[in-house]
Amino acid sequence: MSAPHPAPAHPEVCDFTVFGGSGDLALRKLLPALYLRDREGHLPDDTRIIGVTRSDLDDDGYRALVADALTTYVAPGLLDDESISRLLVRVHHVRLDVLDHDDWHHLHGLLKDRPRHDDAVRVFYLAVAPGLFGPICRRLDEIGAADANARVVMEKPVGHDLASAQAINDAVGSVFEESQIFRIDHYLGKESVQNLLVTRFANTFLEPLWNFRWVDHVQITVAESLGVGERGGYYDHAGALRDMVQNHLLQLLCLVAMEPPTYVGRETVRDEKLKVLQALRPMAADDVDRDTVRGRYGVGLVDGQPVASYAEELGHDDSTTETFVALRAEVQNWRWAGVPFYLRTGKRMDRRTSEIVVVFKEPPHAMFPHSEGVTQPNSLHIQVQPDEGMRLHLTAKEPGPGGYRLRPVSLDLSYATAFDQASPDAYERLLMDVMKGNPTLFMRRDEVEAAWTWIEPILTRWATSPDRPLRYAAGTSGPTAAATLIERDGRTWQESDQ
């Protein structure tokens, strides 16, 4: 069966309103992504970009801010005057404190004042604190801008726990239909993550092996070498479990573990991901104590340079927030019975990498003499960032006489080399999907809430436990307890250059 409802091939003419138009996300990611797509001719004529901030800027003042951001955040080779001018003509500014009822007539006026395409799609991108999502949606409704032509985009974090996620979803859902709501997890816009689905389901060789019979375990690592820097105030209310595991790592786990949908459609992929989240073995307090490790970075060396500890960056040492998590999860279904999924993420680690490793079982019988300890189990490494690509680790015979001397080798697929082009930033793909009305790569309400449902017992146990996060030196792979977590099962973390 083929896809009955293919998404429109082209973005529709739209008014793309960014609440938080002067923020880090807007200037560093959203406007560069719109610029790069416009440069490729992908933004329809008459598409407008409206930045909403509280600053007293006119259109030209805001355009100068956007031009500056493009110069800062777009690679020099991709900047040209003609494309910059084309984008800037589309850009408008509205001064609006979203909490002030009287301010909204500016935005209302601009949205109504459309010389052509008065039926244009209206995208409202909420690049502001989640506490503003509900008030913004209510006001959009009151000014008549939240009709069937409108779409709303929400950034993570959707909530702080299950109850707050439900409250945000209720507030936004009381104005917009679920089909109009696009919850971004930018990991899903990465080429290598989408390619995981293609590798699994557009080829035949992996699928027969992709189950408990042949897969020994799965590792998912998202490591950052940066610390929290000046974002400590925000981060200290979140921590690694909320900031990374609840969304990015669980989404990656879903794509590894999901069943093949009948076709890649608006709901089918999300239906399958939801089933995985619902199949995660719930964690009781004992399980949390045994199967999770949390850590917090101290001082250390990163790239040979001394760096401050989390407490120093935060300005005090009273916090119990974790900057590192490792955990062992299980997907309780027929395909994955008994296969552990080890997840770990942290800040100030020894490298910046995001990688999924599927480790296969050993051959059932060692028929080559002297091969014990020389061979390694096959493993498939999916490198999400940096240097997107894939490596399949195999065992091969070393050339030459001397009998069967076995050696691990790898088949490498580097995206940059294989396709001779750089991968677009995840936001480029995702913003185009919003403009096309294609929600496949966005998180549905039930997915977000299922993820919180699984995470919440860990949060609860940590909040009541007398233990504090374990200290690890900045520039390392985390607390030693994270190594113990996997080694007690007779396995080891696979580092990305192994």
Ligand code: NAP
């Ligand atoms: P930020 O740099 O602090 O920017 C916040 C923006 O919100 C500013 O443009 C600010 O405008 C605007 N704003 C605040 N209160 C407002 C109000 N009452 N009325 C109108 N505008 C208001 O924050 P950010 O880093 O861009 O992050 C925005 C959201 O995205 C946050 O929820 C964050 O967690 C999430 N997020 C960010 C990133 C990232 O890479 N930065 C990644 C993922 C998710 P003025 O102060 O100029 O008025």
